[in-house]
Every structure is written in structure tokens, then in C-alpha cells.
Amino acid sequence: MTPAPDLDPRGLRVSPARSERAVPFSLDGRELVGIEGEPIAAALHAQGVQVLGRSFKHRRPRGLHCVADACPSCSMQVNGLPGVATCSAPLRAGDRVERPKGAPSAEHDLLAAADRLSALTPVGFQYRRLRRSPRLFHHWERVLARLAGAGRPPTLEAAGAVSAGAGFAVEHCDVAVIGGGAAGLAAATSLARFRHRVVLVDAGEPRNAAASGVHNYVSRDGMPPAEFLAAGRAELRGYGAQLIDGCVVGVRPAPSSSAGSRFVVELAGGRQLTTRRVLAASGLVDVLPQVAGLARRWGHDVLHCPYCHGWEVRDQRIAVLVSSALAVHTTLLWRQLSPDVTLVLQAGVEPSDEQWERLAARGVTVVTGPAEEVVTAGDRLCGLRLAGGHVVDCDAVAVSTALHARVEFLAPLGLQPAPFAVGDTVIGSRVEAGPTGLTSVPGVYVAGNVTDLLGQVAGSVNSGLVAAAAINMSLIEEDADAAVAATRLAVASVVPLPDASPVSVFSAAGEREVCARVLGDRRHGL
């Protein structure tokens, strides 16, 4: 949490407690002394400086006029920012105050001779010249522009301070959904239909990119993943949500000054979003066993999930690469799909007696690895070479990948994936969350493979919808709380209540007070 700044560089400063402390400041580089906290223009007046700037057209001197921050007459450049109303901005030690330069100085400007000729210079005269030559006019215009600008452009440092203080150099949304897969799209669409401002950021690396089609999804069987995602994006856009193709590099708590926003989502390239809720639906990465050639065939004939790809390799010769006791069990799933299954035992795996018996009973061949290389013929896998040189002939290789949630960007919030085990076997890491996807950080939710490593597409959709409903409810509750607080504040400012403790709008005390004020002696007794 950053402490609230004690000044807003735009001049809307909170006046410090009155002091009689003399502090140094500068005007156009000249060192002066003023009283801390008094208006800058007052400090200048005390030093005999009354000309605060020059008007554009006639170069007339400008000075204090309305003294209510409602006119531009006392506008000056303070600490690199133009347009500061010096009639009300309090002086602080070291303030650098500047006026637009005159020639030779702002106080004695030779161009003020224009004022003498004002009878001859009607409104807009500067711009009426040179209409027959746009090129000459353009040069003349550059002179005019120097004189016209009410100040210099802000310095980068001054502008940066304003951005940081106000938090407006960023885009804002209610929910930032990170990841545009099934879970993210489902959640974002549901939230957009509830009229929340939703931004979905997608890095364009879907886990199932290599697969030929989506399965086990009623009505969408066999749809290519790219088509599935494109349809989802089009639907989402139809509800007015914003899609950003980009990569999130970090999510961190928002500075306290960003009203309502709790998180800042940083994208590669520097773009930032502030948001009230974050949903991480960025999926997982499959880490393949270290066998040469495996990665190249991934998604084609190197497969990890019998539910997703089993039917497609039914009755083919399948080699199952087993590197954990759990995978011995998985072998029986593949055996359901094909009679020709060979189990390749990787180093360190020893099936139990019971497992040997079950494998034998189902006619699974078991060979001892480790596997060294995938053998291909043309664009087709045809075998798996073992360490001894023996080649297991097969049409497909089934592997168990390590499944790791892709959530490095949550680290600044202190959220790390935790190891996830099935039985005694650790199969990867996931972000732990409650049944609605809420993590240990309030306001941060997860959905899909980030938290459910074994979820399929349809399951991820559901997981997204559940998280979306939870987020929706929490936003609605928060808005209602804010509305109640605002109403109470509004009432309290009209009717000061005797007790400063939190009061209900409709409290008996409040009613009594209103009644007394409105009806006076005619009030009815309660």
C-alpha cells in the first residue's frame, strides 16, 4: 500500500496545517521565499510579483482575477505541470513556478505593443493572414502556436506523477479474465451478459492447439479448437466485452488511491488494466517426458488423455509410457480402446503384484524401458526405441504429462501453484481454490485447468460459469454496499445526526430529527 500523497500535483492540494514556516521556492529560476501553505499567487504578490502571465492575442498582463480556481487568469506552470491555478494551490517548499516567457521577460513584453494596436486587430486576425499560401501560413502558424499555448507541455516526470497518483493512465474494468480458453470465454461471456465491464486477455497459446478436435462436448464433437475459440470470442465480443491479445506479466494490488479497483494487471509491453476482480483461467502446460522426438508428434500420435483422444486410436497399436505407479492404472483405460497395448516401464517404476496380475489378465504386454526415441516413418509414428535398441512397434504413444498451472503472473499477490497428487503420485501443480474458484486472495478467482488439472473442455466451461456467478454476486454486493454508504452519507450531510456512530437511513433517531426540522413545533410526538 502506498501512502496517500499529501498533494495532488494539479493544484487540488490538501492544505497542510497552517504554519508560519518560511520556505524557499523559485519563479522562472529566481529564488524566492514564501509561507508554506499560502496560495502560490499570494506568495508571489508578497514578493511584488503581480504579472502571472500574458494573454495570447494582445499580450496583456494577466494576474489574480477570480481567486476561486474558476478562470485561467492565474494559471501557471508549477513543477513542470501547466495550468495550475496558483490562486488556490498552496505553496510547498521547493516549488518551481514558471510563467510563459515574454520578450525580454513576462513583466516587460515587447509584444505587448500589440495592445496599442488592438483597435486594428479584430478577433482572429492572427489566423486570417496568408490564406493564399498554405505553406507560408504553416510557418506563421508555428509562431502563433508558441504564443498561443497557455503553458509548456507537461514534463514526463510531472505527467508520470499525475498518472501514478490518479491511476488514470490505465484502462479500467470490473473483471479482468486472464486466458481465453473454454473457462475464460465462458466466464467472460456470462459476466458480460450481466453487464459488467469485462476485459479478456489472451496470449494465444491454447493448450489443445495441436489437437484436431474437441470431444465429449455435446453438440460440438470434433470441432477444431481454433474454430471453437473463434466462435467463443465472437460471442463474447457481441456482448461488448473487450478482448486483448496480449500476455499478462503480473497482477499486483492496486494503489489505495484507485477508487474501487483492487488489482493492476500488467501486460507485456507496459499496458495496464485496473480491475475489481481477477479471474485466472490461463490453463496449464503439459510437460512431456524426456524422450527424443516426443514433442514433435504431440497432439498427433503422442497422446496424453484417453478420454480426449482414445476413440481416435481405437484398435491401433498403442505403447503406453509409464513413469509412475498411477500410470500403470491408466494403461487399463487404453486397453479398453485397443487389444494391442504395450506398457513401457520407465526407470524407477515397479508395478505391484496385483498390478502385474491385472495387466496379464487383460493381455497387456509389458517391456522394460527406458524409452529413448520416437521412431517415425514419413509423417507417421511407427515405434518407440528403448535403451537396449529394441523397438516397440506402435501407431500411437500414450504418455502422462506433468500438468503445471500457468499462473506465474499471480506471484506478486503471493499466490503459487501447490503440488497436486492423485493417490500418492504428484501429477503436477495447481492453484488451490474453494468450490467457486475463490483463491486465498480475496477478489482473485481461478477456473478451468488452472485449478482442475484433469478437467476437459466442457468441465472447464462449467468451472468458468461457477466462478463467474461468484464474481457476479460479489460485485453486486459490493455495489450495493457502496450505494448504501453513499445514501447514508448524503442523508447525514443534510441532517446532522446526534450520534456519529453508523446510523441507518431509516433509524428512529434520523426520522425524529427530520421530523423536528421539517415540522418544528407542529411535530407529532413519538
Add this chain to the structure above:
Amino acid sequence: MPIPGVTARSLRDRYDVVIVGGGLQGIALGYELAKLGVADVAVLDASWPGAGASGRNGEMIRSAFASEEWCRLFDHCLDRWHGLSAELDFNTLFTPAGYAVLAATEAEAQGLRDQLPRHRELGIESEWVDAERAREIVPAAHPDFVRGAMWQRRGGFAHHDAVLWGYARAAARQGVEIHAFSAVEDVLVAGGRAEGVVVGGRRIGAGVVVDCAGAFAREVAAMAGVALPTQRLLLEILVTESVQPFLRPAVASLALMGYCHQTSRGEFVGGTEWKAENPADDMGVSLAGLRDMASKWVRLFPQLAGLRVVRHWSGLVDHSPDLGPVLGPAPEVDGFVLCCGWIYGFMGAPGTSELLARYIVDGRMDPRMAPFGVDRLHEGRLVHEAALAVPAEEPA
């Protein structure tokens, strides 16, 4: 205060040409007709001249587009811009400070570079400038958004009110009547021919009726029984307090879908387009629009974070399916001419009004205008223009 060029006379019963809509298109067309000797022209506006998009646009001018059709039409317009102040004897404040279309990614850069051969072939002045040179042209911009630029030296911007006033005065001098607060209630059609309009219950006869009604062109066309497949859309824009120059040329960023410039009075003026569709009937502004503009412009020009927004307004455009204008005769009704579908109507007015006036006077359809007939929209022969800073559907 009298509005420049607006007539104090009352409407007569008949004109050779009645132009519906007193925006820049309508008034410029009136002026061009008078130049060709057809001075018996009335320009009718429902409110005051320039109350619509003509007084609300981003004022930017270029001709280096991607398609041959756009390039040809708008290059003619650009030529006209360069001599316009002299011709109208009124300073339109046209500033040929150049027009840079910024590329933020290699894909955007490639897309822009691909346009160069077409520009060469058509004789359009343009050049591709690399990141280093582009950053010299727009030194205040964040380098991330400047990986190169399509740079058109002859492009620039003008002051929309000055342009309108210049045209209105020049048109009025030649006898064109501009009537403010004269809403057209109906278009009279008999025997498949436009015969006039109804204003305040009065029938005003006309040999030719031209639909220059901007965002309301579809409604006016419907009065004549002409179907116009366009849609009214709302665009928003903002202006900051004035500071000394930090940005010289007109700048468009494809990545931000925005366009901006700094006027010689020092204000930064910039609009972004952030919704593929934003239909509207009134000219309201939205916090979401302001937020989009403010956040994008601060990203492009980080210094702007220290400047205040002075005003934020909106305008309505007539959006055709291919974003191009609709010019020429309406096939259903003789004597009813269309000058609608304008999104780039400000920069397009000086050239198109000239071509359209010539068509109205002697029936000659200029080849630069011909591709933009309304038939193309009905028959699905859209003009594909890729170099527009507007939201497009995501490619499949």
C-alpha cells in the same frame, strides 16, 4: 449573431437544385454548382450549418489509403485542400503538417508498406519511414507505438468551422441560398422523379434533390422511397487545454484505433474508436468513451497525463457496410442524388463536391467517383479499404 453565409430571405417556391443538409458536403456542393453556373440552389438545414458532423469531426486530411478507389478519390480531395483557402478567399486554417499512420507491430508495418506500390502507381505522395525517422516526426510519442510510419507530407488538418464558413460565404456570394432551421419533412416524388421537398408544410419545387443529410441521410432517402443500407453511428473525441507545440503532424495509430493532432492554438484533439458498432440517435457522450480516449492518448503521449481535458463531445456518422461514401444517382428515383455514407466526409468534401456538381450539371460520372455508387452496396460489391483507423471484425 448572424451565421456566416446564411440567408435572411424566405424560401422561394422553386429552385433548380435543393440540397438537403447544410453541412460541409451540402454547402460545398452548393458552392461548386454555383461555380458551374447553377446558382439557383437552396441548401436546407434542420438546424444551423455545421451543427452535425461537419463541426464535430477530427479535421484530419490524407489520401494515402490502401485501395485504389479511396486513393484516387481522396488524392483529388487533397489537391483541392492545398488551394482551398486561396480559392475561397478565406483562411480554412489548412495546415500541411503531414499525416503519419503509426505502426506499433511488424504486422501493421508490413500492412502499411504493402500500400506503397499502389501509391507509386497512382502518383500519390507517400513514404515509408522507419522507426528512427518516425520517432523524429512524432518525438513525443511512446516508442512502443512507433515501429515505423506511413508518412504523407502533403497531408495535415484544417479547422472545420473555418472551412465551413469559408464555403458558406463563397457560396452565398455566388447566390446560393443557405437556409438554417428549415427541416425537410418530405421529399416529393411523382412518376419516379423527385420534384421537390416539403418544408414547414410548404412544397418547394426542385429540378434535382440532393441528399447531403449526413447521419440522417437514410431517413431523408426513405422519404423519397430510396433504401440506403447505412447505419447511424456515434464517435467521440476530446480536446485538452492548450499548451505550446509538442506534436506537429496529424497522427493516426492503428494499434490504438485513434487519430489526433495538435491545433495551432495548442489544444490536443484526439478521438478513438473502440466499439465495432455504436449506434445512436443523439449526440451524448459516455464515460467509457472518455476513459478509452484518455487512457489510449496517455499511452501514446505520456506527457498528456499532466493535461486537463477541456471538452469531450460526440458526432454522428452515416456508416455504410464498407465504410466508403455513397455518391451519385439513386436508381429508384430520377433527380434524387446521394452524397451520403460519410465517415471521412470532412477530408472528402472539397473534391467530391466538385465531382458531384459536375455530374448534376451535365450527367458526366467522373471515374474517381463512379466506384462509390449505391448499387455496390445493394449488390455486395464492397470497396475493400484496409487502412482505416476503425474497429474491424476479427479475421477468421
